[in-house]
Amino acid sequence: xxxxxxxxxxxxxxxxxxxxxxxxxxxxxxxxxxxxxxxxxxxxxxxxxxxxxxxxxxxxxxxxxxxxxxxxxxxxxxxxxxxxxxxxxxxxxxx
Amino acid sequence: xxxxxxxxxxxxxxxxxxxxxxxxxxxxxxxxxxxxxxxxxxxxxxxxxxxxxxxxxxxxxxxxxxxxxxxxxxxxxxxxxxxxxxxxxxxxxxxxxxxxxxxxxxxxxxxxxxxxxxxxxxxxxxxxxxxxxxxxxxxxxxxxxxxxxxxxxxxxxxxxxxxxxxxxxxxxxxxxxxxxxxxxxxxxxxxxxxxxxxxxxxxxxxxxxxxxxxxxxxxxxxxxxxxxxxxxxxxxxxxxxxxxxxxxxxxxxxxxxxxxxxxxxxxxxxxxxxxxxxxxxxxxxxxxxxxxxxxxxxxxxxxxxxxxxxxxxxxxxxxxxxxxxxxxxxxxxxxxxxxxxxxxxxxxxxxxxxxxxxxxxxxxxxxxxxxxxxxxxxxxxxxxxxxxxxxxxxxxxxxxxxxxxxxxxxxxxxxxxxxxxxxxxxxxxxxxxxxxxxxxxxxxxxxxxxxxxxxxxxxxxxxxxxxxxxxxxxxxxxxxxxxx
Numbered sequence: 106x107x108x109x110x111x112x113x114x115x116x117x118x119x120x121x122x123x124x125x126x127x128x129x130x131x132x133x134x135x136x137x138x139x140x141x142x143x144x145x146x147x148x149x150x151x152x153x154x155x156x157x158x159x160x161x162x163x164x165x166x167x168x169x170x171x172x173x174x175x176x177x178x179x180x181x182x183x184x185x186x187x188x189x190x191x192x193x194x195x196x197x198x199x200x
Numbered sequence: 201x202x203x204x205x206x207x208x209x210x211x212x213x214x215x216x217x218x219x220x221x222x223x224x225x226x227x228x229x230x231x232x233x234x235x236x237x238x239x240x241x242x243x244x245x246x247x248x249x250x251x252x253x254x255x256x257x258x259x260x261x262x263x264x265x266x267x268x269x270x271x272x273x274x275x276x277x278x279x280x281x282x283x284x285x286x287x288x289x290x291x292x293x294x295x296x297x298x299x300x301x302x303x304x305x306x307x308x309x310x311x312x313x314x315x316x317x318x319x320x321x322x323x324x325x326x327x328x329x330x331x332x333x334x335x336x337x338x339x340x341x342x343x344x345x346x347x348x349x350x351x352x353x354x355x356x357x358x359x360x361x362x363x364x365x366x367x368x369x370x371x372x373x374x375x376x377x378x379x380x381x382x383x384x385x386x387x388x389x390x391x392x393x394x395x396x397x398x399x400x401x402x403x404x405x406x407x408x409x410x411x412x413x414x415x416x417x418x419x420x421x422x423x424x425x426x427x428x429x430x431x432x433x434x435x436x437x438x439x440x441x442x443x444x445x446x447x448x449x450x451x452x453x454x455x456x457x458x459x460x461x462x463x464x465x466x467x468x469x470x471x472x473x474x475x476x477x478x479x480x481x482x483x484x485x486x487x488x489x490x491x492x493x494x495x496x497x498x499x500x501x502x503x504x505x506x507x508x509x510x511x512x513x514x515x516x517x518x519x520x521x522x523x524x525x526x527x528x529x530x531x532x533x534x535x536x537x538x539x540x541x542x543x544x545x546x547x548x549x550x551x552x553x554x555x556x557x558x559x560x561x562x563x564x565x566x567x568x569x570x571x572x573x574x575x576x577x578x579x580x581x582x583x584x585x586x587x588x589x590x591x592x593x594x595x596x597x598x599x600x601x602x603x604x605x606x607x608x609x610x611x612x613x614x615x616x617x618x619x620x621x622x623x624x625x626x627x628x629x630x631x632x633x634x635x636x637x638x639x640x641x642x643x644x645x646x647x648x649x650x651x652x653x654x655x656x657x658x659x660x661x662x663x664x665x666x667x668x669x670x671x672x673x674x675x676x677x678x679x680x681x682x683x684x
Contacts, residue, residue, distance in 0.1 A: 156576035160632020
């Protein structure tokens with residue numbers, strides 16, 4: 106599958122990446138080449154093959170729904186770009 | 201002291217020949233002296249290393265030392281280290297000081313190992329040459345014009361140049377084995393689930409696995425024994441006893457059945473590399489192994505399936521890095537959307553953005569069945585190939601990489617050509633099997649690696665098979681002249 110500039114822009118929006126206009130053609134070219142590579146899969150009929158999501162056939166472990174971690178808000182917020190009064194600051198969302 | 205292996209250093213420390221402090225100072229001096237040529241480190245932790253070394257010496261005085269107490273190591277900068285920058289080779293985490301330790305780091309701390317620093321790597325472990333790092337490429341100690349391989353290129357170069365006796369790495373599609381091969385050292389990717397992934401920054405969660413890199417299989421055995429084991433904090437970590445790898449190294453290889461997949465010796469394999477690999481296989485025959493040809497008929501589908509599964513998982517894993525709670529934030533965002541998109545575009549490099557975009561596309565509405573589901577079905581076929589092979593043989597052997605180290609800049613503008621560097625390693629991750637690379641010779645002055653693939657949880661067998669070869673050959677003890 107070959108991707109055009111408009112499709113790259115749409116995917117970039119879904120991925121929350123601000124792709125510069127001048128870089129879009131190079132992305133379209135590279136992504137199309139990668140998709141062409143992965144489409145070699147289509148040469149094989151996989152009808153009825155059970156998809157393998159995970160290397161080991163194991164059941165997900167469960168644990169009791171209890172608090173296991175201590176509150177470390179100050180430690181974690183020490184590495185945040187902007188915080189105030191224990192809150193993470195972002196641009197205003199609602200006018 | 202830098203010439204000694206971990207096993208020898210461990211014995212020297214136990215015999216009181218030198219202290220951990222003296223040993224640590226010796227390696228730190230080598231790092232100071234040689235790292236500027238190699239760029240193998242992102243962060244050096246000299247001060248805390250000396251504190252750890254003195255604590256190790258004290259622990260030894262109290263009679264509580266283990267085999268790794270006081271031994272210097274380095275961690276790939278993908279493992280979270282409390283209070284120390286953990287960049288993952290990316291601008292977006294350039295100022296990220298991890299608030300906790302990865303389980304692997306905790307385990308080495310508990311063993312009394314000394315961390316010299318954090319090593320350079322391809323950004324978010326996405327690359328095969330270490331050229332996607334925000335901190336610049338690492339150079340190969342055997343030839344400074346060559347790449348060290350990737351993504352654990354800094355760890356591989358540091359071990360090869362004797363700047364550390366051992367290192368940690370991670371392997372999602374070959375990122376321990378390929379740089380180990382290109383730098384002439386030994387590295388093992390354990391079975392998926394053998395080593396905890398907690399605190400190891402995720403690239404592709406169903407493929408990622410941490411493992412050790414060192415000069416010898418014996419050293420890898422000592423490091424893996426410390427790294428492996430159950431961790432309730434990683435829901436995919438397997439609750440299964442860790443064997444005494446070092447005690448199992450000497451088993452004879454008589455009657456060992458080795459399979460050579462015909463698909464690993466065909467078109468695409470450099471003929472000079474093939475010749476070196478064949479000589480290594482002849483050595484195994486002399487050691488008593490029985491060599492048979494096998495087939496892994498779906499091998500050619502491993503790269504196509506990987507470049508759906510890995511990008512899909514990476515697009516999901518990296519979605520959390522958005523400039524809000526940690527990491528790079530763009531200047532003057534005009535709204536929340538702008539904050540997300542510009543912070544991410546400024547913070548991630550080109551290869552990471554390509555993989556995020558491929559993964560986002562593969563998972564987007566209308567394309568899931570054609571890409572992600574199809575790739576998971578191919579993954580099953582590849583895994584079934586290995587299952588059938590291990591009904592016939594104990595170990596699979598072949599080249600680790602189709603060529604020796606290539607030159608810096610040679611493949612950097614062509615992602616597809618770069619991807620093919622992992623053609624023999626990727627299938628192992630898709631199946632979740634253990635794989636090991638050991639040095640078996642050179643083409644010119646650049647090293648060649650032999651890959652061993654084992655059945656699930658057969659790390660002990662792989663280490664044993666590599667060790668016996670290293671008892672009768674000396675490739676693993678060769679040092680690059682400039683760093684000898």
